[in-house]
Amino acid sequence: MRAAVLEEHGEPLAIRDVDYPEPGPDQVVVETEACGICRSDWHAWKGDWEWMGISPEPGQIFGHEPAGVVSEVGDDVETLSEGDRVTVPFHLGDGTCPYCQNGQANVCDTGMPLGFIDGAPGAYAEAFPVREADFNATKLPDGVEYEEMAALGCRxxxxxxxxxxxxxxxxxxxxxxxxxxxxxxxxxxxxxxxxxxxxxxxxxxxxxxxxxxxxxxxxxxxxxxxxxxxxxxxxxxxxxxxxxxxxxxxxxxxxxxxxxxxxxxxxxxxxxxxxxxxxxxxxxxxxxxxxxxxxxxSYGMPLNRYDELFRLIERGTLDPQKIIGQTLSLEEAPETLASMDDYETVGIPVITEF
Structure with a gap:
């Protein structure tokens, strides 16, 4: 499959062919329909976060604002099936720590930030895996489009x-x-x-x-x-x-x-x-x-708040589509990410062609 891959901090991402992910027992693989390009990706691309132990290595696939379709399901996954339309939070929780159990999975003790570390390759790619899928993957309501879900994903x-x-x-x-x-x-x-x-x-x-x-x-x-x-x-x-x-x-x-x-x-x-x-x-x-x-x-959003957000979107009270600045192809992602050096993007850029 194709993905936008880090080669060196501050250098343009490379579009490469990489292996299609295989799900672990607790995982699903999601084929990406949309993914936002976020300033947090820019920070990681620039190497800004070494102080907190996040320094992506060459080969890392960024992308933490995704929406897509489940394509493969691990043996231990119980609540998801192939064809389900889903999103995932960028802070992938383990589902078992005290914070996850208290409805504060955004500050999970062993949280994995999607797209920033080797164990959680991101969604600047045709597909990506999701850890603890029963806990982290959220099915999309029929009225919510992939594009607006990607706009909702982090920012x-x-x-x-x-x-x-x-x-x-x-x-x-x-x-x-x-x-x-x-x-x-x-x-x-x-x-x-x-x-x-x-x-x-x-x-x-x-x-x-x-x-x-x-x-x-x-x-x-x-x-x-x-x-x-x-x-x-x-x-x-x-x-x-x-x-x-x-x-x-x-x-x-x-x-x-x-x-x-x-x-x-x-x-x-x-x-x-x-x-x-x-x-x-x-x-x-x-x-x-x-x-x-x-x-x-304020870091992300607890998983138990998705239902309220979806209701507000379905009623028309909130409209993430209004924040989308442009839609683009995977090939355009490296240039768009680099343009954040000069704050050139207006609104949220969303990749919709993979």
């Missing part, structure tokens, strides 16, 4: 978990989203759909225009002003916002997000850092203490 569901669960927003809350890539635009759409008032911050007008179309009540171009938190507050009648999201993961956006909050506000960290930070950013801790600000991380 959309992470934004949903961050906005709905970690920040616990309420109708009328003002939410500032710093960084309008795929996860930031998802956060704008979700906040608006759940009755909050989103404010979008980015440095590219095209992304701010997209945010406005997705429901942003105000947009702020951070490249044109010196005081982003002050401008966010000005957009909210001079007051700090209720919730602020760093959807990029650099020092500037994290700091601006925290500083744009009002007293007792909530910061949600979704964006992960780049390689030169070692995973650490500085914070105004005294101000956070005196104003009783909350700081929450």
């Amino acid at each position: 959309f569901m992470t934004a949903y978990h961050g906005i709905a669960d970690r920040a616990n927003i309420r109708p009328g809350d003002v939410v500032a989203v710093h960084g309008c890539g795929g996860v930031g635009l998802s956060a704008i759409h979700i906040a608006n759909a759940l009755g909050a008032i989103p404010i979008a911050v980015d440095v590219q007008e095209e992304k701010l225009d997209r945010a406005e179309n997705l429901g942003a009540a105000a947009t702020i171009n951070g490249a044109k002003i010196d005081d982003v938190p002050g401008e966010v507050q000005a957009a909210n009648d001079g007051r700090g916002v209720d919730v602020a999201v760093d959807a990029l993961g650099i020092q500037e956006t994290c700091h601006n997000s925290v500083m744009s909050l009002g007293k007792t506000g909530t910061h949600v960290q979704i964006g992960l850092t780049e390689g030169d930070t070692g995973g650490e950013l500085s914070l105004p801790v005294d101000m956070m203490t005196l104003q009783e600000l909350d700081f929450h991380g």
Whole structure:
């Protein structure tokens, strides 16, 4: 089968013929119908995450936002059959640890990030295997298309978990989203759909225009002003916002997000850092203490939240398709991934031709 394979960090992925996966007893093989290209793939491709033990080796197949059809089933799999339409979370849990048992499989003790390590080859390929398939594979409702499921796969569901669960927003809350890539635009759409008032911050007008179309009540171009938190507050009648999201993961956006909050506000960290930070950013801790600000991380989404997301999609409340920026072929994946060096992608690119 064909796959886009890592040859060297920072060098274009190579389209190669590789062996078709064979399922272990607890696994299924899924033929890929769609897979998003995510900035997390870009981080791994650049070699950013050595500090946390994720440094993909040559030969790794990326791709962690998939949807497809079960083509082969391991002997011990009980709930899936050939032909089932499925998706899987990018954080493949073992199904047995205390977190998996408590409905928090996104932070599984032995979680395997799909597409980032050798034991979990990803979906920039015609097919990919899924560990503990009975636990990890989720059947798609009839009304959910592969393409929109791939858009939901990492960025959309992470934004949903961050906005709905970690920040616990309420109708009328003002939410500032710093960084309008795929996860930031998802956060704008979700906040608006759940009755909050989103404010979008980015440095590219095209992304701010997209945010406005997705429901942003105000947009702020951070490249044109010196005081982003002050401008966010000005957009909210001079007051700090209720919730602020760093959807990029650099020092500037994290700091601006925290500083744009009002007293007792909530910061949600979704964006992960780049390689030169070692995973650490500085914070105004005294101000956070005196104003009783909350700081929450948001990583993926627990598996038990899929049903709610599907219901909201089926009702038309949420529409992941709105976040898709382009559809492309597997051959176009290397160039599209590399273009994230300069933040060129708008919305979520999705591979639909393999």
